[in-house]
Amino acid sequence: AQKITQTQPGMFVQEKEAVTLDCTYDTSDPSYGLFWYKQPSSGEMIFLIYQGSYDQQNATEGRYSLNFQKARKSANLVISASQLGDSAMYFCASFTVQGGSEKLVFGKGMKLTVNP
Amino acid sequence: NAGVTQTPKFRVLKTGQSMTLLCAQDMNHEYMYWYRQDPGMGLRLIHYSVGEGTTAKGEVPDGYNVSRLKKQNFLLGLESAAPSQTSVYFCASSYSGSLPASEQYFGPGTRLTVT
Numbered sequence: 001a002q003k004i005t006q007t008q009p010g011m012f013v014q015e016k017e018a019v020t021l022d023c024t025y026d027t028s029d030p031s032y033g034l035f036w037y038k039q040p041s042s043g044e045m046i047f048l049i050y051q052g053s054y055d056q057q058n059a060t061e062g063r064y065s066l067n068f069q070k071a072r073k074s075a076n077l078v079i080s081a082s083q084l085g086d087s088a089m090y091f092c093a094s095f096t097v098q099g100g101s102e103k104l105v106f107g108k109g110m111k112l113t114v115n116p
Numbered sequence: 117n118a119g120v121t122q123t124p125k126f127r128v129l130k131t132g133q134s135m136t137l138l139c140a141q142d143m144n145h146e147y148m149y150w151y152r153q154d155p156g157m158g159l160r161l162i163h164y165s166v167g168e169g170t171t172a173k174g175e176v177p178d179g180y181n182v183s184r185l186k187k188q189n190f191l192l193g194l195e196s197a198a199p200s201q202t203s204v205y206f207c208a209s210s211y212s213g214s215l216p217a218s219e220q221y222f223g224p225g226t227r228l229t230v231t
Contacts, residue, residue, distance in 0.1 A: 004158070033217035045159075045206060045222035052216045091158050095217040101172065102147070102213040104220065106158030 002027045002094050004107035012113050013082050020067070021077040021110060023092030033095040034075040036066065039109070040088040048090075051075060082114045118142050120223035122207050128229045129197040137192040137226050139207030147213040148190040149174075149220065150182060152203040159206060165190055166213055197230045204228070 003026040013019040025034065036048040051059045051066045059066040063083075067076040079086055093106045123138045139148065146167050151159040151174075161174030165184040179201060181193045190209075194201060204227050208220040 031215050033215055035217070035219075037222075043204070043225050045208075047219045047221075050217065050219065093158070095215070097214055102164065102166070103174075104149075104161065104217075105175075106160070108156060108158050 002029075002032075002096055002103060002105040004092050004094055004105055006090075006092055006107040006110045008110045010111040010113065012115060015084060015114055015116050016081050018078060018080045019082055019112065021079070021090050021092075021112065023075045023077065023107060025073050025075060025092070025094045027073075027094055027096055029096040029098065031096070034066070034068070035093040035095065035104070036064070036075075036077045037091045037093065037106075038086075038088045039091065040085075045091075049077065079112075084114050084116060087112060087114045120207055120209055120221050122205075122223035122226050124226060125224065126227050128231065129194075130231055131198060133197050134193070134195050135197065135228075136194075137205055137207075137228075139190045139192070139209075139223055140188055141190075141207075141209040141221070142188065143209060143211070143221065144187070145209035145211050145221070146187070147210045147220075148184065149208040149210075150180070150190065150192045151206045151208065152176065152201075153206060153225075154203050162192065162205075197228075199230045202228060202230045 038046045091109045149164040150162040163182040168187040207223040210220045212218040
């Protein structure tokens, strides 16, 4: 069964600094995808970045990059030059297709607070 | 484009009452999903649909039913609400359900309280 672990309940970072949000996953499927979503206090879920298990390079999207270490089963999100608007909950999720059944499994999330 | 919309935004039910949550998307997506989010938890998949007229169970389907009569709409029903169903419900849609996975677009959520 898929499992996503986000062990950091909360983190604080100074504006303009970089921050790494940890995510480890557990899946036996050879093919899978990894997502990061942001949930600000307003409640909506915002897609940030995606990494496929067979992608050769780490994914990047603007200030977001994914530090994908397949052997360690980790998919950490790196946010460079933090902004006040980055304060939010962040969720890591894994996607697999098992027997024709698509599954996106989310971690419990972690709260990032960016201080001025 | 409106993206994914959900109706209603808030609802309070008494135990045993029924209700239907409506999700609509205007992106012509084949795949649609219903999740619930409880405090301190990530999202958990209730049911999903891979196309018009199809539905499938997710991780926590008990107490819920769904229907996808039109491609753009995905309905979530609670036949007899229980306090354990107090949660925030999110609908999502995506273009593809295979790998490489495509982004799921989420609605704004429905906050449901069952007393």
